[in-house]
Amino acid sequence: MVEPVTNLEDLIQIEICPARFLSPETAERLLNELSNIEGITRAFVHGPRLPKTVPYGPATGHDVDHKFSKNIKIGETEMDLAVIVGRIRLEILNEEVRENIREVCERTLPMGYEFREGLFIQKRQTVSDFAKRGPNADLTTLGLADPKGKVGNRVCMLNPAE
Amino acid sequence: MAYEAQYYPGATSVAENRRKHMSGKVEKLREVSDDDLTLVLGHRAPGSDYPSTHPPLAEMGEPECSIREMVEPTPGAKAGDRVRYVQFVDSMYNAPSTPYFRTYAAAINFRGVDPGTLSGRQVVEARERDMEEVAKFQLETEMSCPALASLRGATVHGHSLRLPEDGIMFDMLDRCRLENGVVIMHKDQVGRAIDKKVDFGKPMSEEEAAKRTTIYRVDNVAFRDDAEVIEWVHTIFEKRTAYGFKPE
Numbered sequence: 001m002v003e004p005v006t007n008l009e010d011l012i013q014i015e016i017c018p019a020r021f022l023s024p025e026t027a028e029r030l031l032n033e034l035s036n037i038e039g040i041t042r043a044f045v046h047g048p049r050l051p052k053t054v055p056y057g058p059a060t061g062h063d064v065d066h067k068f069s070k071n072i073k074i075g076e077t078e079m080d081l082a083v084i085v086g087r088i089r090l091e092i093l094n095e096e097v098r099e100n101i102r103e104v105c106e107r108t109l110p111m112g113y114e115f116r117e118g119l120f121i122q123k124r125q126t127v128s129d130f131a132k133r134g135p136n137a138d139l140t141t142l143g144l145a146d147p148k149g150k151v152g153n154r155v156c157m158l159n160p161a162e
Numbered sequence: 163m164a165y166e167a168q169y170y171p172g173a174t175s176v177a178e179n180r181r182k183h184m185s186g187k188v189e190k191l192r193e194v195s196d197d198d199l200t201l202v203l204g205h206r207a208p209g210s211d212y213p214s215t216h217p218p219l220a221e222m223g224e225p226e227c228s229i230r231e232m233v234e235p236t237p238g239a240k241a242g243d244r245v246r247y248v249q250f251v252d253s254m255y256n257a258p259s260t261p262y263f264r265t266y267a268a269a270i271n272f273r274g275v276d277p278g279t280l281s282g283r284q285v286v287e288a289r290e291r292d293m294e295e296v297a298k299f300q301l302e303t304e305m306s307c308p309a310l311a312s313l314r315g316a317t318v319h320g321h322s323l324r325l326p327e328d329g330i331m332f333d334m335l336d337r338c339r340l341e342n343g344v345v346i347m348h349k350d351q352v353g354r355a356i357d358k359k360v361d362f363g364k365p366m367s368e369e370e371a372a373k374r375t376t377i378y379r380v381d382n383v384a385f386r387d388d389a390e391v392i393e394w395v396h397t398i399f400e401k402r403t404a405y406g407f408k409p410e
Contacts, residue, residue: 021326048323054335057316059353066336068326084332086324111327 013120016088019112027085028072033104035074039097040090047086089120172391176383179376183263186271188303192363202360204350205246212290214242236274238289248297249285251318253331256375257310263376272296282321304374308345309365312338315351
């Protein structure tokens, strides 16, 4: 990972969508390999939520203890998987990085995957972002977490700027 | 010549499977014991009596009614059972059945049932022992695959999602797991932990699921491949449009 870049307009965004939801082990392997690639500025892991307790219905409040809800280690950073990994969206510096990422996917995703370029992580503040974080908000966390939620427990810095 | 009911048009494997589900002539693939079924349904403790909402009909002294005389009550109604539900969810990735065909199967082949058809789930409400009969039939036969269909009283959204790597339809409440090659259910249909792991057997292979499914998919049997089905869908569409047209 590289230091945050302030000019977000020049960056490329890609999305990796595996043919199957990834187990924590495969997700850990893929994310670790991605974290070794130079030139990724931001990453966004997307998928259905894994709740700690049953959120509604007759069993509300019972523990779920989901088989996919595990701690994974990316480099030196440990994080709790709050979703089952369905898509990974990345913001990268250039096309060379994109080809390196494609190689990693070929190696770690034997089930097949879709790989596309587009706009997946927002680049400008919305009204909600502005209302929540104000005019001087950190642009690196923009679009990585729900503006109405708490950023702290959802955004993870692998290589924070000194 | 005796009349034989015709259920669904078409010459493809999907059409044939749809006919099987509707007629109830499905292959039995696994055995689920009564206690196991009671456990995963979660309405009462296994082995306990059926709680009732009214005394047995024989003791109640029913009013004189020609319809009551003509129609034999179901065992559940006769005993005064509570009305309880079972809900199935079928994956869009070649699950053997779909909500519509579970409903056809229940409504055509069982009495005293109230099936509810939704986009991702299918619920059957009936007197408890009648409902258990429907649930057992659907669980034990080729209408269910333990990996691609499951009992879910609440939280059903995995049906429309990609399958996880192990091929067991995603469940936010983690009721089913693949253990030593067989699918076990360790929670009841609403997500409460149960005392025992209920074994539902081996999941179907991808090829078998594609062969037994009632879902038309372009990557298996496409809807447009079945000329007879298309013809009938067009006919019904045309007729309902024509008969619904009411110039004032």
